[in-house]
Amino acid sequence: MDVGLHLANFTWSGGPHRLVDDLRTTAKLAEDVGFRKLSVMDHVWQIGPVGPREHEMLEAYTTLGYLAAVTERIELLAWVTAAVYREPGLLAKEVTTLDVLSRGRAWLGIGAAWNEEECQGLGLPFPPTAERFERLEETVQICLQMWSDSEEPYDGTHYQLGRTLNSPQAVQRPHPPILIGGGGEKKTLRLVAQYAQACNLFDDPSLEHKLDVLRGHCEDVGRDYDDIAKTVMLPIDPGQHGEHVDAVLAHLQDLAALGVSHVHSRVGDGSDPSWLELFGERIIPEAARF
Template sequence: MRLGLHYWNFSTPADPTELAPTLARTARIADQAGVASFTVMDHFFQMEGMATAEEPMLEGYTTLGFLAAATERMTLGLLVTGVMYRYPGLLAKTVTTLDVLSGGRARLGIGASWYEREQRGLGVPVVPVAERFERLEETLQICKQMWSDDNGSYQGRHYQLTETLCVPAPLSRPYPPIMIGGGGEKKTLLLVARYADACNVFGSSAADVAGKLDVLRRHCEAEGRDYDEITKTVLVTRAPLPDVDAFVAEVREYAALGVTEVQTMPTGHPVEFAEQLAERVVPRLADIG
């Protein structure tokens, strides 16, 4: 079982001058311990419900570029890119840049976006949900074309590109893995079946995850896609350190469903969390799967 660290909170330490060294040290500890992936959010205001919108938040791709220089092994990505925040051609170029500079360690995590407060606050167009999913599908098509030998035009309903030139090409082959985040059964999981190399669903319970994966399997059957070639990942909401045995038991339940990567979120001071994760959790997951 692969373990990912999802770094969602930049409030600790409180001194902004300590953010960079704390982030780098946390990532290095995780990288050296064998944590497989490191992700941050694609938000500009902190998510309400998790904390107040005024809590510190760093732009995601800039953060990943910083982490590319601080780490050597981990996959780097956003969990997940909001489709409304970047033009698709520029997004493909951004992820390509991350992949080249990290030595082929980028992953494109993407979703339909949802946080209207930050969108309205920062002047990002707010469009109906149906249109967001249309734009998501076109973005996936554009990224795949940008990462192919086809440098020609793309003509969609929402996006028109006269050239899909992307030089240098990504180091990842055939391209940086595409992970679609979310558990929407009618649209999100359908797009996973059509375009994605991986899915990410919310780990509220093994029963809920099993239900989502059953839906994905049906979409794959309808689309003629091999369900088994899609990597299944889960963001686990249970904190791992208070009860490591319970966390490991839950991960085993996900593994039995075919999940091969779980992500966990730091609590408390991130450096101390990473140290404890490396010592108490990572070794326990090595024999799962």
């Protein structure tokens, strides 16, 4: 099992004037201590589970471009891109650009979007649920076409592209891996089975059931269930002095027994690197054994 780091909070104790320095330090140290993936949210306002909406929030793909410049090995993605916030052709170019500039470390993390409040606030599109999922599927199809050898037009229900030219192409072939986030049993997990290299689920009592649902969708579409990486987002608190590490590792081992191969945890205070060092010393090496 590998471990990833999620930057969901940019309101750190060092204050806004130190944000860029602390962000660089956090990213480089995360890479050095062995985190496999580094992600940011695709939100324009802070979300309720993390903090007040007025707290600092950086735009996802601008931030990922910066993170590509200050790291060398760690994989980079938005966890997860809101499909309706960008036109699909532009999104494919953004992820391709990230892949080129990071020398092949980009993922496309994507979902149907959910935060209506920030959309209303900044004038972003937020169609009804069924349409958002239709647009999500068309967006993935367009990205895959732009990462292929085809420059043919794309004529969908919601999107029409006259020529799917994408130059330069992504470094990773056949394309940057795709992670589809969400646990919706009828739509989201079907899309995972059909298109994705990874899913993302939450660490809750429904996890085993969700994985069984995904297995069923894989059987329906003729996909090998084992080809899909199972990732879980969960808060990991090792304790200030590592007092919770044993309990954390026991839980990660339980997740590994279900087939989870990657756990993704939120960042702490980016102005204090000590907690990252604790992960690197006591959690990441042990999780790699599971």
